[in-house]
Amino acid sequence: MLTKTAPARKRSPAPDEDAAAPSLTLDEAALARARAREQLDDGAVTPGFGPWRDDIVRLLNGALATELVCVLRYKRHHFTAHGLASPAIADEFMVHAGEEAGHADRLAERIVQLGGEPDFCPSTLVERSHADYDDSADLQAMVRANLVAERVAVESYRQMIGLIGDKDPTTRRLLEQILADEEEHADEMKDLLEH
Incomplete structure (x- = not known):
């Protein structure tokens, strides 16, 4: 009587046995001490940062203009x-103004850290901003204008976070923190509009 034998199963090698598996290693060229000494003016911007610095500074300057407006x-x-x-609503507006000023400060600080120049030029502020300025006289119109601006800010921060991705984790984390604040501001303005 013939018996069928099952095909032999291939045993997976233990992690230390698989010589072909990629390993986690640092880029020694980027870590070279001599190279780091030559580029001291770049501060925190190291060779591993890649070609994205100017684009990220441009995005941050747009966000800075938005926060200032x-x-x-x-x-x-x-x-x-x-x-x-x-x-009560006026007090809430002042709280939000202070928080937006804090965002602007953090953005400007990051721009400088990346070797860029924060753009505080008042003559082009509104055109560089993602959100509009508003001079409404009616309280409901003020709340509505602020809600619209917060929604614009939420969307612009979401898009910037997506664009930056893992190209600059520090900037991405900063934008995620600001986004959380802007979402909270939008919810607060929505609540004021409903009452």
Whole structure:
């Protein structure tokens, strides 16, 4: 009687047995001490940063302009809000202005860290901003304008995060932190609009 034998199963090698498996190794050329000494003016920007620095600085300057316009819009709304509900809403506008100013500071700091120049030029601020300035006199219109601007900011930060991906993890984390704040601002403006 003939018996069928099962085909032999190939045994997977243990991790230390597989010589062909890729290993995690550092780029020794990028780590070269002599090379690092030659490029001291680049600060934190090392050769591994790649060709993206100028594009990232440009994106960050757009975000900086947006944050600065948001500071100005919120401050104007704070000082010009009137009506029965205005004191509490005006206070919220000032809180948001302060938070947007903090975002602007962090963006400017990152731009400098990347070897760029933060663009604070007032004459081109509005055209470089993703969000609009608003000089509404009506409290509901102010809240609506701020909600629209926050939604624009949320979308622009999401797109920047997607574009940057793993090209610059530090900038990506910064943008993710700011995005979380902008989402919270949008929710707060939506709540004010509904009341």
